[in-house]
Amino acid sequence: MTIDLSVLYGSASTTSSTGTQSALAAFKKLQATAEANQAADSASTTAEKLAAQLRDIDNAGIQTRNAQYKQINAQVESDQTYFQNRIATATSVDELLSDNRFLKVIAYANGYGDTYTTNPQHLRDILTSDLNDPNSVARQGSVQDLELAKKYNFGATGTLTDTNGNAVGLDASGNIVNDNTAVTPLPASLAKLRNITVNSNGFAQLDPSGNLVIAGNVGNSDANAYSKALSKTLLTEETAPDSTDTSYEYDSEDYQRYIQRTDVQTDVQYFKDNIGSVKTEDDLFKNTRLLNFILKAYDLESDEQYPGKIRQILDSDLTDVNSLANRFQDPRYQQLAKDFDFFNSGTTKLTSSSTVDSIVNKYQQTSYEQNLDEQAPGVRVAIEFERRIKDVTSTVQVLGDSVLREVITTANYIPPELAYQDTDAQVATVEKKVNVTDLAKDPTAAEKLVERYLAIKDSGSSGSSGNSYLLDLFA
The missing domain is CATH 1.10.3700.10 (AGR C 984p-like)
Structure with a gap:
């Protein structure tokens, strides 16, 4: 409805005895407009209330889903920490391969999904493949299988020595050394897991100063890949539109x-x-x-x-x-x-x-x-x-x-x-x-x-x- 401003300029019936335009008539026109706008606002308010109810229902579902996601993310974070601790403390490949929680991180980080439960032995066979044996599972399998076997090199045998023939192992404080002070020899199969660079002949690489070359971080890399694969992004709740009332x-x-x-x-x-x-x-x-x-x-x-x-x-x-x-x-x-x-x-x-x-x-x-x-x-x-x-x-x-x-x-x-x-x-x-x-x-x-x-x-x-x-x- 519009205000008919002719009432402000119109006939004698809307003009007071003093010659000014009728304020009362003009005001009544304004009131009629206000009533029409109020009726329209009432219909709009009803629609807004319905939208708010639907929004609340949707948000309740989002809140439930986010509670589940938070639990999943907490478990993923716990698995990451566990995985990295196992890397730091393991003394043999066998103890790692028998740990399904450890294998779970490797599987999801490298695209094998739930293989750690549906076919864990196949995953173990890939990891422990002898890379020099053309008939090994990794060499006979896919490119993905071969890359995983190379990454961890669990199939290596014997104890690790550097290119000068010095034994590589852990000293009394648990540090990796190659200066004949090692009290615990390091299996060659754990070299890649400890980030030691191994040359093509299976020896630990040395820099010009005679120090072990430590490069890459298999554990951190796969822990992060695992998190990326399984972590859930929390959903955003729908917010109400700006409630500032600019209606006139x-x-x-x-x-x-x-x-x-x-x-x-x-x-x-x-x-x-x-x-x-x-x-x-x-x-x-x-x-x-x-x-x-x-x-x-x-x-x-x-x-x-x-x-x-x-x-x-x-x-x-x-x-x-x-x-x-x-x-x-x-x-x-x-x-x-x-x-x-x-x-x-x-x-x-x-x-x-x-x-x-x-x-x-x-x-x-x-x-x-x-x-x-x-x-x-x-x-x-x-x-x-x-x-x-x-x-x-x-x-x-x-x-x-x-x-x-x-x-x-x-x-x-x-x-x-x-x-x-x-x-x-x-x-x-x-x-x-x-x-x-x-x-x-x-x-x-x-x-x-x-x-x-x-x-x-x-x-x-x-x-x-x-x-x-x-x-x-x-x-």
């Missing part, structure tokens, strides 16, 4: 046309292009165009001439009841301080993409409503009244909020001169006419009050109806 109750074709106006687009684009350059509060207050854009977004244009006040508002600690933002009854100041949070985060939050989008939305909406008010004076105040009255808990709040005060005093023929009395007298006067806390809870009553206010604005009588009324009020 008066959105319509007219509103969309308005925000595409050149002047509005120019202001919005300037703000988007330049807000990112604000690194400090000083940067913001030096650029009055940016600051004024923000103030208009929060309907605080009248404070443009008081930058010092706005700065104190932005710097307010909202947990301190005595901070300047909290000393005002007008909720716009608290909202400004809360949204930007200069006290805790400096300008970081101000320049975030979500805050920038929010300010732009506020600016477009406020500017649109101000434009409507120019055509039908009173509409803007009526709109704000309906938004704010829901949060009122005391009469004092009404007196401290220019919008609430304007509607309630005008609709009840309370003159502006009320402001000259002390607070208690003002409260008593307002409470004779209306119970503001009941009004806050009753949207229908609030709407009737707004309609009365707009009718009075249309008639040109806003509370100066004569001495009899004033005498009655202050008697």
Whole structure:
């Protein structure tokens, strides 16, 4: 549904006696649009709830699967550690070949899968193949079989010696040595597992200084390959879409046309292009165009001439009841301080993409409503009244909020001169006419009050109806 703005420019039936356009008629058109949008939002909300339910079901399945994956990954990590410890402590090939857990890592790391359980002997035969025997299992098998046999060389026989004929083995501390201090000879079949380079004749290779050449790391390489083969990547739960509500109750074709106006687009684009350059509060207050854009977004244009006040508002600690933002009854100041949070985060939050989008939305909406008010004076105040009255808990709040005060005093023929009395007298006067806390809870009553206010604005009588009324009020 669109707002028919002809009501703002049209026939005599929508024009007040003073010649201004009918604020009441315009407001009712806006309310009709809001009701249509609310119905659409309700349908959208139902769809969102259904999507959320399905998302929760899917995520429950993901959580169950991830719990299983975490157990699998923990087992894989345990197997890796076990495998590497066996490599470091084994004294013979036979003890390794009889260890299915050790064979499991070799099998999965080298593409043999569950062969370690379905045909473990075949895996052992490959590993222990004599590479010099053309009839050995590895030589008779596939390229994969031959590569595995070469990698581990478990088929080598005898004890290992280096190219100078020195025995290679372990000293008392378990270190690999070839200086005749070895107390435990090292089987040639374990040389590759201990990362000792063996030449084509089966001797341990020496560097020019006579030290054993240690190269590669079969154990680490296969432990990592095993992990890559069996580890599970945890699934990502589906997250809810951004819940920031950018819907506008008066959105319509007219509103969309308005925000595409050149002047509005120019202001919005300037703000988007330049807000990112604000690194400090000083940067913001030096650029009055940016600051004024923000103030208009929060309907605080009248404070443009008081930058010092706005700065104190932005710097307010909202947990301190005595901070300047909290000393005002007008909720716009608290909202400004809360949204930007200069006290805790400096300008970081101000320049975030979500805050920038929010300010732009506020600016477009406020500017649109101000434009409507120019055509039908009173509409803007009526709109704000309906938004704010829901949060009122005391009469004092009404007196401290220019919008609430304007509607309630005008609709009840309370003159502006009320402001000259002390607070208690003002409260008593307002409470004779209306119970503001009941009004806050009753949207229908609030709407009737707004309609009365707009009718009075249309008639040109806003509370100066004569001495009899004033005498009655202050008697």
